[in-house]
Amino acid sequence: MEPEQSPFLGVGWAFPLALDQRGQVVAASYESLVRQSIWLILATAPGERMMRPDFGCGLHRLLFRSDTAAVAGIAASEVRQALVRWEPRIELLDVRAAPDPAQPSYLLIVVDYLVRRTNSRFNLVYPFYLER
Numbered sequence: 770m771e772p773e774q775s776p777f778l779g780v781g782w783a784f785p786l787a788l789d790q791r792g793q794v795v796a797a798s799y800e801s802l803v804r805q806s807i808w809l810i811l812a813t814a815p816g817e818r819m820m821r822p823d824f825g826c827g828l829h830r831l832l833f834r835s836d837t838a839a840v841a842g843i844a845a846s847e848v849r850q851a852l853v854r855w856e857p858r859i860e861l862l863d864v865r866a867a868p869d870p871a872q873p874s875y876l877l878i879v880v881d882y883l884v885r886r887t888n889s890r891f892n893l894v895y896p897f898y899l900e901r
């Protein structure tokens with residue numbers, strides 16, 4: 770990674786929060802930090818963070834909905850809106866949602882994205898459980 774890329778992509782605490790053998794907080798950096806940020810956005814329901822009540826993704830409103838094409842479409846739309854709003858380090862290429870063939874109550878949300886600074890392409894599969 771070139772030095773001018775690191776300030777934009779950043780270095781921060783890894784998620785989930787953990788300590789290494791020396792008792793220091795484990796860090797994540799660059800593309801790994803971006804990936805963890807995407808995961809946090811999708812896993813956070815709006816209203817969950819006191820100081821940022823609008824942060825997160827509206828996926829949690831879909832809990833206990835039946836597995837339909839409409840729910841998959843709404844899920845993809847919620848993810849798209851949240852990532853465009855909250856993660857400026859990426860260019861969102863595609864978001865798809867479909868039931869997991871092995872577990873129909875799971876919705877697999879596939880996010881294809883490009884890290885703007887490095888022009889590197891990645892994808893993330895986020896499993897969303899319609900039933901808890």
